[in-house]
Each structure stands twice: as structure tokens, then as C-alpha cells.
Amino acid sequence: MKRRLTTSEKRLLIFCISVIAMVGVFFVWRGHRDRLAAARQKIEDYQGRFNAAVAAAGDAPFWQERQKWLDAKMPAMGDAGKAHSSFLEHLQISARERGLTVASPVLLKTEGGPHHRELPISLQVTGPDSAVFRWLADLQSPERFQLIKYLLLTSSSARPARMTCNITISRLFKP
DSSP states (O other), X not given: OOOOOOHHHHHHHHHHHHHHHHHXXXXXXXXXXXXXXXXXXXXXXXXXXXXHHHXXXXXXXXXXXXXXXXXXXXXXXXXXXXXXXXXXXXXXHHHHHTTOEEEEEEEOOOEEXXXXXXXXXXXXXXXXXXXXHHHHHHHOOGGGTEEEEEEEEEEOSSSSOEEEEEEEEEEEEOO
């Protein structure tokens, strides 16, 4: 036997279906809003990348010329042990030529990334302050592919002026 719904039951049924529909619409709207916010964030990120790429494209000839120079001039490492020891020998000889004393040399772990390899050496150099400054200035030239990673200069109050230099210096090689 089928009986018909009363008016109050019909109203209650319509009300329940309306509430369920509103909850469903709420969840669909919230999901849409979250996806829209994520899409806007991606667009902002891509816009920043695009602007950087456009700027880089304008600088491309500048950097391509430097890359060619690096490819032509940057030395290849070969055997890391030999390169490390020859670099240390070069540093010691150049310091002694200026009348400096080299102490406690330490060959540090080889480092590097996708564009270069580094052979760092830590050492202590002592001597007249003018000779130390000239030696430091001589170390830094683009053609030598050397960079000073750490430098601590300590001056003594004795006459003639003497300086102690604790330095970590790296030579760069092709990867």
C-alpha cells in the first residue's frame, strides 16, 4: 500500500534535499576556490620566472661571451691530488718569493658544483705587512681562477710591522 506524503512531510523532504544541496554546493564552491587560488599562485610564480627569463635573454650575449672565455681559459683538473699539491706548491713559492713564512698548510676537501670544481687550501702566512698585502693582491686575478674564501689578518704591534694572515684560498677548475 502506497500512501501519499502529507504537506508537512513534503516540506520536510524539500527542506532536507535543499540542505543537502546547499552543503554539496558549499563543498564544490570551496574546492573551486582553493583550485582558483592555487592557479593564481602558479600564474604569479610563472610570471616571475617569465620576467626573469626575458631579462636573462636580453643579457644572453653578455653571458655567452663570458662563458666562451671561461671555456677557453679555465684549467682542467686532471688528477685532483696532483692539482692540489701543485696549487699548494705555487702558493708556498709565491709567498716565499715575497719574503713571507708559510705555516700549517691544510689541503681541504675538494668541493664543486655543476659549473666548477674547487681545490681549497688553508694556510697561515706571516711577514711584513706590505709584503702580505702585495701577496694577497697578487693572488686575486681572474686569469688565475683563485678565490679567497676566508681571510683573517692579525697585526703585531712590534716594529717593523708584521702581519699574520690566516687564509683559505680555492682554485677553480672545469667540472
